[in-house]
Amino acid sequence: MDTVITDPASVVVERSRLLPRSGIGVQGPYLIIAAPGNPEIRLDARLLDRIELIGRRPGGALVLASLAAAGFFAGAFALIPGGIFTCAGMAYLAHERFSEARRRSRSRDLLLTLGDLPVALHVDDEPEMVKRVADGLAPYTRQAPITRPDVYEDAKRRLEGQSQGRTDASVRREIDGTLTVGAEVVQVVGDRLCIGVAEFPIESVREYALRGANLPLPGNRSLQAALGLLIVAAEERARQGEDAESLAQRIREYEAWTGRTAGR
Numbered sequence: 001m002d003t004v005i006t007d008p009a010s011v012v013v014e015r016s017r018l019l020p021r022s023g024i025g026v027q028g029p030y031l032i033i034a035a036p037g038n039p040e041i042r043l044d045a046r047l048l049d050r051i052e053l054i055g056r057r058p059g060g061a062l063v064l065a066s067l068a069a070a071g072f073f074a075g076a077f078a079l080i081p082g083g084i085f086t087c088a089g090m091a092y093l094a095h096e097r098f099s100e101a102r103r104r105s106r107s108r109d110l111l112l113t114l115g116d117l118p119v120a121l122h123v124d125d126e127p128e129m130v131k132r133v134a135d136g137l138a139p140y141t142r143q144a145p146i147t148r149p150d151v152y153e154d155a156k157r158r159l160e161g162q163s164q165g166r167t168d169a170s171v172r173r174e175i176d177g178t179l180t181v182g183a184e185v186v187q188v189v190g191d192r193l194c195i196g197v198a199e200f201p202i203e204s205v206r207e208y209a210l211r212g213a214n215l216p217l218p219g220n221r222s223l224q225a226a227l228g229l230l231i232v233a234a235e236e237r238a239r240q241g242e243d244a245e246s247l248a249q250r251i252r253e254y255e256a257w258t259g260r261t262a263g264r
Contacts, residue, residue: 019123019129022035022122022124022125023035024133026136029044029045029137029140030042030045031110031112031133031137033121038221038222040182041180041223043112043178043179044179045137045138045141046140046151046154046178047114047178048112048113048142050113050143051113051141052110052111053131053134054108054109108123109121110123110130110133110134112230114230114233114237117229117233119224119227119229143246145253146251146254155251156251158174158242159244159251161174162241162242162244175187175231175234175235175238179227179228179230179231181196181217182221184196186227186228187231188235193232195215195223195228198217198218200215200228205225205228208225209225209228211225212226
């Protein structure tokens with residue numbers, strides 16, 4: 001009986017398998033981002049050097065909360081004019097900032113790193129749930145020890161590609177489909193980032209990313225600009241060639257661990 005192997009990138013992930021607040025999840029090597037009202041975004045973790053779980057520092061919110069609390073007490077003791085109104089405003093600000101500090105202490109970000117480019121993806125779910133996402137994707141990243149046969153085969157393919165030199169066609173094959181928005185592939189064409197019919201000058205994408213903004217897409221859709229910038233960085237790396245010695249070392253370590261050889 002024949003077994004049909006389905007491309008994981010073509011399978012729609014059920015909402016129940018995603019984290020409840022942020023709508024992110026894992027499917028094989030893909031990070032899934034399915035925010036309400038936006039098409040499903042898929043990012044191939046094999047594109048990344050690392051993926052880590054980091055906390056958000058509550059320091060700034062705590063400082064503002066403390067200042068607001070001080071203002072509340074000053075108003076309560078009529079040390080500043082309009083005490084009752086100032087007191088009410090400061091009390092609300094203190095409560096809101098303390099709540100934000102508590103939320104930050106519980107929340108986590110996924111840090112996606114490609115070369116010198118770090119992209120923080122905020123995930124408003126319980127840290128344990130977010131950690132499972134990071135742990136599920138980390139083995140596919142380029143700096144993790146190889147522990148899976150599919151990652152091993154992918155690493156060998158990339159190493160062979162380095163020895164044969166890079167062409168525009170080989171670079172395109174390496175990057176094509178690693179980031180999609182719905183059915184649309186995010187790709188670099190000349191000096192522009194293209195997402196379906198939408199095109200953005202790469203310099204504009206960098207500016208959007210520095211501001212932490214989204215790229216506006218037709219149909220009231222959007223894509224975090226920093227995610228698009230990952231594709232730009234990935235193409236630049238593919239053209240320059242990756243660290244072949246590091247890649248070869250990871251392959252040798254996997255072969256020694258499993259007892260297999262490159263020819264088997």
